[in-house]
Amino acid sequence: MEIKKVYDPGSIEERWYRYWIEKRLFVADPCSDKPPFSMVIPPPNVTGSLHMGHALNNTLQDVLVRYKKMDGFNVLWLPGTDHAGIATQNVVERMLREKGISRDDLSREEFLQEIWKWKDLYGKRIIHQLQRLGAGCDWTRERFTMDEGLSRAVRIVFNRLFEEDLIYRERYMVNWCPRCGTALSDLEVEHREVRGRLYYIDYPLKDGNGSITIATTRPETMLGDTAVAVHPEDERYRRFHGKELILPLTGRVIPVVTDDYVDASFGTGALKITPAHDPNDFVIGKRHGLPQITVIGKDGRMTPEAGERFAGLDRFRCREEVVEALKALGLLSKVEEHTHAVGHCYRCDTVIEPLITLQWFVKMAPLAEPAIEAVRSGRIRFIPKGWENTYFSWMEGIRDWCISRQIYWGHRIPVWYCGHCDGDRIIMDVKGEGEFTYSDLRKRFSHEEILSMVKDYRIEEMGRDSMIPSESAPEACPRCGGKELVQDPDVLDTWFSSALWPFSTMGWPEKTKELEVFYPTSTLVTSFDIIFFWVARMIMMGLKFMGDVPFRDVYIHALVRDIHGQKMSKSRGNVIDPLVMMERYGTDALRFTLVALAAQGRDIRLSEERMEGYRNFVNKVWNASRFVFMGLDGYRGEEGEMGLMERWILSRLQKVIEEVRTSLDEYRFNDAASTLYQFLWHEFCDWYIEASKPILRGEMGEERKRGTQWCLLHTLGTILKLLHPFMPFVTEEIWNGMGNEGSIVLERYPLPDPSLVDEEALEEASFLMEVVKGVRNVRVEASIPPTRPLEILYMGKEGDRWLEVLKREEWLLKALARVSCLTPVDKRPFPAAPLILKEGDLFVSLKGVIDLEGERRRLEKKKASLLEELALVERRLSNKDFLNRAPREVVEREKGRREDLSRKIAKIQEQMEWIRAV
């Protein structure tokens, strides 16, 4: 049998993945009588590409899925993709722009067709990449947020919320991205510290008696000022109360108002009020009944309201112009450096403009209340628990959610308007002709003609009675029976549909078997940056529409950063591409690296070096298996006779099984990974395989050989099963190479067998290993050639436990430490190096060793560390309080240590005297 010396992942991964899919191993069975374990995937963007965050997220889910599957659960891991409204639309717009086509050149329908084309072209890419990662998803149930079923769920949810008055449409100040041309929710705004300036501007009193100086970071908005506010208690401004000012550059007369909001200690203590362009001013303006003057338009340019001089200018250009103009008038009294947080669009990084527009909102407080309770009561558990506070603090201060987006790609708001009843409030943009009301157009054209000639339209404010919400396109207006209906042009925030994901993907609102069996899902695995965007909203919607939480456990994993702790980004150029890593090191190595580094509550700093280390581990697994195969000649599966090392490795194996299971159950992925790493490499390979070599050579007889073969095979098989969730490909390849029938996926995840834990074997084996290490140490330190056999001597009498163990297992010393023979002696032998062990007085013969300098060095080193330790123990034991208050067993242990240390030191002392004498 030819097995390659180096594991080659490239040649087998695709083959096994295809096999798993063909055998339908990950297809869930709603009729199974096994206990269910279900998860829904955090759906990646349809046209996205796999990055390290996805790789980590899906590896962790896959570990759980494979573990639970092997552990006897009926597993559903439901996959799918998200339409990612703004992100996808932006990508397609950019693509079109490169072809010289702008969004305005296309009709809504044409533009949507382009996006669908794009989606069809790239939509499968991320799915293939997840498959490449080995993800054991049930692909027969793959969903897309804009599938018909999920879209229907969206419409029904919208309608129900609308009926209950939890959705409303209002003219309100929202975050507007002038580049994307749409409103955003508060969460979609990224606040960043920006170094700007604070401009001090004088506003003269109308009566000519001086002026008030205000401070602002946005001078261009002064063109829309409708008041200046001061704190009512601020003595400096008492004489201005009720006075009027002349707004520079416009000549508009504005009042001085008093408001508690004003912080007298900031700037000059006088605050200019621009109700149309600042969220605070908006509120203050309402409080004082101030007019809202919109001077910045949706395109980020100044409106005609800004005055002839500034109209049409970009808002930032206008800032400069305003400053220049004020300077020329001598009204700019001071400019200071000032850093402050500025909102940026999370999709395109453009500076957000607060604008008053008509938008749709979800009333959040009533939905949040039960969602808070669900976590507080423990029905939902965050892991690590610390995230619950983050969740509470956001939920408790939750604000209404702006859900309308002025883009094309997404779920249309399922509300219609009647052209006959409300045509005056439907404003249509006719290509090249300007704006007309529907009513006006209708005088000249038919309904169908209007729809075909209109590029865009908007719906002016109107009462709830005028809105016709519906789960599907309504036949007629319920008031007039007219059939000239127009649907709201806006689409919903992408996260609106994502919020329904755990149940919309399982067929809701139908009462499906899937929902019955798999909802609530067991676990959600995601990262903290979407706790608000997604996790919280799923909880609210799940409770509202399913009457139950969407999941029990929320495992929040780390963010993957580069080795310096920087977020990976294309612009920083520090991206480690998982696809490249899979190509270079194999998928199993990538997965194992991510899992091994995924400690709770800390970010992952990823480096390629690390990956190389785990690639080596995968190779180690491969070669350990290769060794086992090679030692199998003529073996038929008999059990044979077990020796000490067999009993030892089997005992250790039971403990490892237990540890791995507990770690996985507690989402301590990294602990599970490192337990397996240490066991396979440093126990199974370093000790057991080494010890098995002479036996396989037949040196201990046939019975022992068969026992060892059984044990090698059994232990390796168990390790492979334990490792399978972490490194599915190599384990499957080896498992099948071992002549097993069927996939390792279908194997039972190992259970610990307490009857195999042999405490005596654990003790004796660890004693022997100490002896071996001691002998090796003497050899190296005394520069004895590795090939030269050594005699070891045991001081004591026949019948001593450790002497008996040594005699029984002498072969092991010969094999692992090149010991030639073991000789019992009754007094201290010379020349010989003592082994400083816990048990037994053992010596390595130094006959013929000329240079004792190395031996002296070894003893010096050992003595120094023992003395240090002894000092510590002495100090403790000389403390009366310790003797009186510490638990008895702790005191006893310390006393034992003292004796042990003293004995060892004495031994060294004796040896050093001997060396000096020579």
Next chain:
RNA sequence: GGGCGGAUAGCUCAGGUGGUAGAGCGCUGCCCUUACAAGGCAGAGGUCACAGGUUCGAGUCCUGUUCCGCCUACCA
């Protein structure tokens, strides 16, 4: 402004209920020993950020300080 997390070996990090500080990588020396040089053996390396406190005993619990992250906020 509020909140959270971090500071442990040269580097990256583990260290559930307080009781002898660990891993990987890197480093040093010796080994191509027929599973694996992507390897083996042996080793060096730590005042656990700082200052107090609780305790017989603190990397671990409490308080404060410094320095880094991150989240959040209507600081004009």
